[in-house]
Amino acid sequence: MKSAGYKNQGFTQLKLIQPKNEVEVSDIGGKKVTPAEELAAHIGETAIIQGSIYKIRKMSGFAFVLIRTREMVIQCIYNEEAEFSLEELQEECCVRAKGRVVKEERSRTGYDFVLRQVEILSRPAEPAPIVINQKRVDTGLEHLLDYRPLTLRNERERASFKIQEGLCRGFRRFLENEQFTEIHSPKIVAEGAEGGANIFRLNYFGKEAFLAQSPQFYKQMMVGVFERVFEIGPVFRAEKHDTSRHLNEYTSVDFEMGYISGFETIMEMETAMLQAAMEELKKTCGKELALLQVKLPEINGIPAIRFREAKKWIAEAYGREIHDPDDFEPEEEKLLCERIQKETGSEFVFVTHYPGKKRPFYAMDSQENPEETLSFDLLFRGLEITTGGQRIHSYEEQVKKMKSRGMNIGNFESYLMMHKYGMPPHGGLGLGLERLTARLLEKDNVRYASLFPRDINRVTP
Ligand code: AMO
Numbered sequence: 001m002k003s004a005g006y007k008n009q010g011f012t013q014l015k016l017i018q019p020k021n022e023v024e025v026s027d028i029g030g031k032k033v034t035p036a037e038e039l040a041a042h043i044g045e046t047a048i049i050q051g052s053i054y055k056i057r058k059m060s061g062f063a064f065v066l067i068r069t070r071e072m073v074i075q076c077i078y079n080e081e082a083e084f085s086l087e088e089l090q091e092e093c094c095v096r097a098k099g100r101v102v103k104e105e106r107s108r109t110g111y112d113f114v115l116r117q118v119e120i121l122s123r124p125a126e127p128a129p130i131v132i133n134q135k136r137v138d139t140g141l142e143h144l145l146d147y148r149p150l151t152l153r154n155e156r157e158r159a160s161f162k163i164q165e166g167l168c169r170g171f172r173r174f175l176e177n178e179q180f181t182e183i184h185s186p187k188i189v190a191e192g193a194e195g196g197a198n199i200f201r202l203n204y205f206g207k208e209a210f211l212a213q214s215p216q217f218y219k220q221m222m223v224g225v226f227e228r229v230f231e232i233g234p235v236f237r238a239e240k241h242d243t244s245r246h247l248n249e250y251t252s253v254d255f256e257m258g259y260i261s262g263f264e265t266i267m268e269m270e271t272a273m274l275q276a277a278m279e280e281l282k283k284t285c286g287k288e289l290a291l292l293q294v295k296l297p298e299i300n301g302i303p304a305i306r307f308r309e310a311k312k313w314i315a316e317a318y319g320r321e322i323h324d325p326d327d328f329e330p331e332e333e334k335l336l337c338e339r340i341q342k343e344t345g346s347e348f349v350f351v352t353h354y355p356g357k358k359r360p361f362y363a364m365d366s367q368e369n370p371e372e373t374l375s376f377d378l379l380f381r382g383l384e385i386t387t388g389g390q391r392i393h394s395y396e397e398q399v400k401k402m403k404s405r406g407m408n409i410g411n412f413e414s415y416l417m418m419h420k421y422g423m424p425p426h427g428g429l430g431l432g433l434e435r436l437t438a439r440l441l442e443k444d445n446v447r448y449a450s451l452f453p454r455d456i457n458r459v460t461p
Contacts, residue, residue, distance in 0.1 A: 028048065028096060028097075028098045028117040028118070028119050029098065029117075030046075030048050030098060032048065033048050033049060033050050033096065034047040034048060034049060035069075035070075035071060036049065036069040036070070036071040036072050036074055036109075037071050037072075039074070039101050039109070039111060039113070040101075040109065040110055040111055042101045043101050043102065043103050043111055044100075044101065044102070044103075045100070045101055046098065046099070046100055046101075046116075047098070047099070047100075047101055047113075048096060048097065048098050049067060049069055049074060049096070049097055049099075049113060050069065050094075050095065050096045050097070050121075051067040051068050051069035051070070051074070051094070051095065052067065052068045052092055052093070052094050052095075052153070053065060053066070053067060053068075053089050053090065053091050053092060053093050053094075053095060054066040054067060054068040054073055054091070054133050054153075054155075055091065055133040056086070056089060056090075056091060058086075061079070062077060062078060062079040063077075063078040063079075063086055064076070064077065064078075065077070065078050065086075065089060065115060066133070067095070067097065067113070068153065068155070072109065072287065073155055074109065074113050075104075075107045075108070075109065075112050075113070076097065076099065076112065076113040076114070076115050077102075077112050077113070077114045077115065078115050079114065079115075081099075081100070081114050081115070081116055082115050082116060082117075083116055083117050084115075084117065084118055088118070088120065089118065089120075090123065090124070090127075091124075091127070091128070091133065092124045092128060092153075093120055093121075093122060093123045093124060094120075094121040094122045095118045095119060095120055095121060096118065096119045096121060097113070097115055097116075097117065097118045097119075098115075098116050098117040098118075099113045099114050099115045099116045099117075100113070100114040100116065101113055101114075102114055128150055129147065129150075130143070130147045130150060130151060132150055132151055132153050132154045132157075133154070134154075135156065136154070136156060137151045137154045137156075137157060139151075141445060141447060141448070144157075145447060145453060145458065145461075146461075148451070148452055148461050149461055152451065155291065156291060156292060159287075159288035159291050159292055160288075160292065160437065160441055160448065160449065161451060162285055162288045163281060163285050163288050163289065163292070163294065163437065163440070163441070164433065164437045164449065166277075166280055166281045166284050166285040166288075167277050167280075167281065167433065167436065167437065167440075168232055168253070168433070169280055169284065170273075170276050170277030170278070170279070170280030170281065171230075171232065171253055171273055171276075171277055172230075172232070173276065173280065174272065174273045174276035174277065174280075175228075175230045175255060175273065178228065178269070179228055180226075180228040180229055180230045180255055180257070181222075181226040181228065181229050181230075182229070182230055182231065182232075183215075183218070183219065183222050183226075183229045183230070183231050184231065184233065185212070185215040185218030185219065185222075185231060185233070186212065186218065187211060187212045187233070187234065187235075187236070188202065188204065188209050188210075188211065188212070189209065189210050189211070189212045189217075190209060190210070190411075190414075191210070191217075191411055191412060191415070192210055192213055193212070193213055193214050193216035193217050193360065193362075194213040194214055194216065194360050195360050195361070196213075197238070197240075198213070198237045198238045198239055198240070199211070199213055199236075199237075199238055200236050200238045200248075211236035212235055212236060213235060213236060213237055214235050214252060214254065214430055215231050215233065215235070215252065215254050215430075216254075216360075216362065216430075217415045219231060219254050219255070219256035219428060220256055220362070220391060220415075220418060220423075220426065220428075221415075221417075221418045222256070223256050223257065223258045223423065223424065223426045223428075224258075224418045224421075224422070224423055224424075227257065227258040227259065227424070228255070228256075228257045228258065229255065229256055229257075230253075230254060230255040230256070231252075231253075231254045231255075232251065232252070232253050232254075232433070233251065233252065233254075234249055234250070234251060234252075235249070235250060235251075235252045235430075236248065236249050237249075237250070239455070239456065240456060241456070242455060242456050242457065244444060244445040244446065244447075245330070245383060245435065245446055246446070246455070247434060247446055247447070247450055247453055247454060247455060248454040248455055248456065249454040250432055250433065250434050250435075250446075250450070251432075251433035251434060252430045252431070252432065252433070253430070253431040253432075253433055254428065254429065254430045254431075255269070255273075255428050255429060256426060256427070256428030257269070257426060257427065257428060258423075258424035258425070258426040259424050259425065259426070260390065260425055260426060260427050261425075262374065262390060263352070263364075263374045263375060263376060263388070263389045263390040263427050265427070266376075266388045266389065266390070266427045266428060266429055267302070267304065267350050267352075267376060267378075267388070270378065270386065270388065270429055270431075271299065271301065271302050274299055274302075274348070275299045278296050278297065278299060281294075281296060282296065292441060294440060294441060294442075295442075296440070297346075297347040297348065297380070297381075297440075298345075298347075299346075299348065300346075301346075302346055302348045302349065302350055302378070303340055303344045303346050303348075303349050303350070304349070304350035304351075304352050304376070305336075305340075305349060305350070305351055305352070306351075306352050306353045307351050307352065307353050307354050307355065307372075308353070308372075310328075310336055310351050311325065311328075311332070313336070313339070314332050314335050314336055314339070317335070317339055318335050320332070320335075325355075326355040326357050326358050327355075327358050328351075328384075330383075333379050333382055333383060333384060334382035334383075336349060336351070336379065337349060337379050337380070337381060337382045337383075338382070347380060347381055348378060348379065348380050349378070349379050350376050350377070350378055350379075351376060351377045351378075351379060352375070352376040353366060353369075353372040353373065353374070353375070353376075354372070354373055354375050354376070354377065354389075355371060355372060355373070356370070356371055356372065356373050357371075359373045359375055359389070361398075361401055361402050361405055361407065362391045362392060362398070363375050363389050363390075363391065363392070364389065364390040364391055364392050364427075365401075373389060374389055374390040374427075375387070375388065375389025375390070376388055376389055378429075378431075380435075380436065380439050381439040381442070382439070383435055383438075383439050384435070385431055385432055385435045385436045385439065386429050386430065386431040386432070387429065387430055388427065388428060388429025388430065389427055389429075390425070390426070390427035391426055391427055391428075392419070393419065393423040393424065393425050393426060394419065395416065395419035395420045398416065398419050399416065399419075432446075433449075434446040434447075434449040434450045434453075435449070437449035
C-alpha cells in the first residue's frame with residue numbers, strides 16, 4: 001500500500017513506516033552503519049560505526065579512541081586524518097563515526113578504525129562516578145550493583161551476560177529441536193507450588209494471591225496439551241536470608257515432558273541440553289569466553305549417586321558428622337563435587353532419590369522405598385543448579401499425598417483438573433540460570449550473574 005492511498009482516504013499526517021529503513025547518517029554522509037562484526041571484511045574501505053566513547057588514550061602525535069559498539073569495543077585511531085578536534089570527544093558520549101578500516105595485527109580485532117568525521121549524538125550530563133573502562137571495575141560487589149546501569153557497560157561485566165544469553169540460546173535451540181513448545185505461564189498465582197515460607201503475598205484486589213515460586217503447576221498442565229514444554233522466565237522466592245546463592249527473583253529454565261520411562265529420562269535430557277549449551281557457547285561466544293578466560297566443563301555423561309549414599313560417602317571421606325540426614329549442607333555439596341571430580345573427572349553430579357520430606361507434594365514417591373522420591377538435583381562446581389524428577393500423574397495418588405500432608409484439596413482444584421481428566425507419566429526440571437552462570441564464570445555469588453539482582457536488601461537499581 002502506498003502512502004498516496006492514505007491521502008485518498010482523507011488522512012494528511014499518516015506516514016507509512018517501511019520495514020527496517022536504513023539509518024540516515026546526515027551529518028557525516030553515507031547511510032549505512034556497518035556492524036562491528038563485519039568490519040574485518042572491509043579492510044581498506046570507508047565505513048560508519050556507532051557507539052559510545054569508552055576510553056580516550058592520548059599518545060604522542062595521535063590517540064586511541066575506543067568505541068563500545070553493540071558487539072564489541074573497537075580500537076579507533078585519532079590522527080591527522082581526522083577532520084575534528086579530539087577535544088570534542090569525551091567518555092560516554094554517543095557518536096556515529098566515519099573512518100577507514102585498516103589492517104592491524106596488534107589490535108584484538110585484527111583491524112583499526114582511523115577516524116575521519118564524527119557526529120556527536122549525545123553527551124553525558126556528568127562524568128561517571130565510577131571508573132568503568134579499565135580491565136575490571138575495581139570495586140566491591142555492593143558498589144558494583146549500586147551503579148549497575150553504568151558498571152554493566154564495562155567490557156567484562158557485559159561479557160558475562162552475553163554468555164548468559166548464549167546459554168539460554170543453547171537451551172532454547174536444543175529444546176526446540178527436541179520438539180518442546182515454549183510457553184509463558186502466569187506469575188500472579190492463587191497457590192504456591194513449592195511450599196515453604198518463601199512465598200511473596202500480594203493483595204490482589206482484596207483477595208490473597210502470590211508471586212509464582214516456579215511455573216510448576218502450569219508446565220505440568222501444559223504437558224497435557226503439548227506433551228513437551230519449556231519456559232525461561234522469572235520466578236520469585238521471599239528468601240529472608242542474605243546468602244551468596246539465593247535471589248528473591250531469579251530466572252528459571254524449566255522443562256516438562258510426558259511419556260517418560262522414569263526420572264532418568266529427564267536427567268538424560270538435561271545432560272544433552274547442557275552439552276548443547278556448551279557447544280552453543282563455543283560457537284557463538286568465543287570472544288566473551290576468551291575475555292573472561294572461562295573454562296567450559298567437558299560433558300561426557302554425568303555421574304549419578306543416590307542421596308543417602310552421597311551423604312554417607314562424604315561423612316566417611318571427610319570425617320564429618322551428619323547434622324541433617326534429609327538435606328545437604330552447602331559445604332557437603334562442595335565436598336561431594338570435589339570428590340566426584342577427583343574420581344570421575346566430571347564437574348557435574350546428579351544426586352537422586354531425595355527424601356520425600358524435603359520434596360514438594362507433586363514429587364512421585366519411589367515404589368521400592370516410599371520414604372524416597374523419584375527426583376534428583378544436579379550439582380555443578382559445588383552448587384545445586386537444578387531440581388527435577390517424575391511427578392505424580394494419577395489423580396487418586398496425588399489427592400492421597402496432598403491429604404497426607406494436611407493440604408486443603410479445595411484450594412488446588414484447578415491444579416488437580418489435569419490429573420482428574422488424564423495425564424501421561426511425566427516429569428521435568430527447573431534450573432537456576434544465575435546459579436549456572438555464576439559457577440560457569442567461577443563467581444562466588446549469584447548476584448554477579450544477575451543483571452539487577454533482588455535480595456532482601458536490594459530492589460534498586
Ligand atoms: P527448586 O525450588 O529446587 O525446584 O528450584 C530449582 C532451581 O532453582 C534455583 N533456585 C534459586 N536460584 C537463585 N535464588 C533462589 N532463591 C533459588 N531457589 C532456587 C536452584 C534450584 O536448583 N519446581 C521445581 C523444579 C522442578 O522440579 O521442575 C523447583 O522450583 O538452581
